[in-house]
Amino acid sequence: MISVTDLHKSFGKVEVLKGMSCEIAASEVVCLIGPSGSGKSTFLRCLNLLESITAGTVIINGHDLGDPKLNKITVRKDVGMVFQQFNLFPHLKVLDNIMLAPLKVGKKDRPATERKALELLDKVGLSDKADAYPSALSGGQQQRVAIARALAMDPAVMLFDEPTSALDPETVGDVLEVMKRLAEEGMTMVVVSHEMGFAREVADRVIFIDEGLIVEEGKPSEMFDTPRHERTRAFLRRVS
Amino acid sequence: MGDLLTYLPPLARGAGMTIILCLIVGVAGSILGFVIGLARASSIGVLRWISAIYTNFLRGIPLLIILLFTYFALPLLIPGAVFSQLMSGAIGLTLFVSAYIAEVVRGAIESVPRGQYEAAEALGLGFFNKFRYVIVPQAMRVMVPPWVGILLAMIKDSSLVSVIGFVDLTQAGKIVGTTTMQPLWAFVVVGAVYFFICYPLGRFGRWYEKRLSISLARPPGHTADLRAGDLGPA
Numbered sequence: 001m002i003s004v005t006d007l008h009k010s011f012g013k014v015e016v017l018k019g020m021s022c023e024i025a026a027s028e029v030v031c032l033i034g035p036s037g038s039g040k041s042t043f044l045r046c047l048n049l050l051e052s053i054t055a056g057t058v059i060i061n062g063h064d065l066g067d068p069k070l071n072k073i074t075v076r077k078d079v080g081m082v083f084q085q086f087n088l089f090p091h092l093k094v095l096d097n098i099m100l101a102p103l104k105v106g107k108k109d110r111p112a113t114e115r116k117a118l119e120l121l122d123k124v125g126l127s128d129k130a131d132a133y134p135s136a137l138s139g140g141q142q143q144r145v146a147i148a149r150a151l152a153m154d155p156a157v158m159l160f161d162e163p164t165s166a167l168d169p170e171t172v173g174d175v176l177e178v179m180k181r182l183a184e185e186g187m188t189m190v191v192v193s194h195e196m197g198f199a200r201e202v203a204d205r206v207i208f209i210d211e212g213l214i215v216e217e218g219k220p221s222e223m224f225d226t227p228r229h230e231r232t233r234a235f236l237r238r239v240s
Numbered sequence: 241m242g243d244l245l246t247y248l249p250p251l252a253r254g255a256g257m258t259i260i261l262c263l264i265v266g267v268a269g270s271i272l273g274f275v276i277g278l279a280r281a282s283s284i285g286v287l288r289w290i291s292a293i294y295t296n297f298l299r300g301i302p303l304l305i306i307l308l309f310t311y312f313a314l315p316l317l318i319p320g321a322v323f324s325q326l327m328s329g330a331i332g333l334t335l336f337v338s339a340y341i342a343e344v345v346r347g348a349i350e351s352v353p354r355g356q357y358e359a360a361e362a363l364g365l366g367f368f369n370k371f372r373y374v375i376v377p378q379a380m381r382v383m384v385p386p387w388v389g390i391l392l393a394m395i396k397d398s399s400l401v402s403v404i405g406f407v408d409l410t411q412a413g414k415i416v417g418t419t420t421m422q423p424l425w426a427f428v429v430v431g432a433v434y435f436f437i438c439y440p441l442g443r444f445g446r447w448y449e450k451r452l453s454i455s456l457a458r459p460p461g462h463t464a465d466l467r468a469g470d471l472g473p474a
Contacts, residue, residue: 076363080362083359085355087358089378091381101363133454149363150363
């Protein structure tokens with residue numbers, strides 16, 4: 001589903017991703033962990049071209065992101081993203097937030113889109129909030145709406161950039177629940193997160209990134225219980 | 241006072257001229273200003289650069305000079321570019337107003353958080369959809385108060401067209417005042433008419449602002465801690 005080969009990314013003279021390679025299969029749930037500034041978010045953002053690729057190859061759901069003829073919109077219809085700051089559209093009601101992209105980017109059948117949007121809202125447990133504005137919702141509710149909004153485009157892959165880092169501890173659980181159910185339904189997910197519990201429970205694989213390189217990867221039990229590299233151990237000690 | 245009543249028609253005509261002028265300038269200046277404002281906020285360097293020259297230049301020159309220039313000097317520079325007083329006044333005022341509106345539009349667009357652009361892009365919204373449905377609606381909320389302020393100032397600044405001889409409300413007032421030798425009454429009436437032209441615009445502005453803020457309102461009794469993702473306190 002996702003194939004990354006020797007990915008390099010620089011911002012001006014600063015090289016942030018120094019040659020990362022990995023493969024992610026369909027329906028796999030992969031968690032990216034690592035210290036701040038390690039490049040995890042940058043890596044994620046390269047997957048839907050929010051950041052351009054300086055060198056290397058990324059193929060996601062059959063789209064070669066290095067192809068100059070590639071239309072970014074085609075990729076982004078297949079790849080959904082959930083942001084740390086939710087980024088809901090504050091001037092639109094919740095239901096309109098979810099329906100905007102499907103209505104404007106191709107599928108234009110309003111009744112069908114509305115039905116789908118209501119289903120998604122129900123799936124994240126917020127059916128009663130369809131007519132509310134984002135400002136009336138708590139952080140956890142906003143994030144769940146953001147997940148529904150991303151799902152409305154029927155993506156093949158979902159990217160999560162620290163989805164719970166801006167939430168109160170009580171609401172973190174609600175969002176992780178939704179993500180867990182999504183994983184169980186077979187969605188391919190790439191999650192940047194500090195929630196080690198989620199990684200242990202839901203992830204198929206955990207990748208530890210430090211200073212722009214993949215240091216270690218493996219099944220959650222291997223990574224957390226028997227990490228091979230000292231840097232991994234040092235990081236895990238600091239965060240537990 | 242009886243004199244003044246016979247001079248009401250010319251004052252009314254003057255008021256009519258001012259209203260027509262302000263409507264033309266209000267619409268043309270706003271459209272032009274909006275387009276230039278978008279250019280100012282654009283990621284395309286050339287557009288930003290050209291529009292910057294435009295706004296800096298027009299904001300650096302007194303309106304009076306712009307009006308005099310359009311009416312007297314432009315025909316000398318461009319043969320055939322002879323404008324009527326109404327046209328000169330309209331062109332000069334439109335250019336002047338558009339520069340200020342452009343900067344307001346630029347500021348408003350730049351005030352929309354980067355995350356909104358990213359969310360729109362991540363959903364696959366193209367350039368026009370992104371601006372039309374996500375960015376500009378949010379920029380409107382920030383734009384409307386200063387924009388209405390510029391239009392209100394323009395209505396009053398339009399009185400300057402009297403210096404190129406255009407018989408607007410102010411010029412009519414001057415003529416009536418000197419003819420009747422009762423300048424006080426003439427200008428009280430003129431001032432009152434300007435006020436009654438401006439007032440509805442101010443009310444409209446406040447109404448529009450309120451309408452745009454509905455989405456920021458919180459339901460009563462809602463606990464108001466600042467949450468990430470909010471635009472800020474309602």
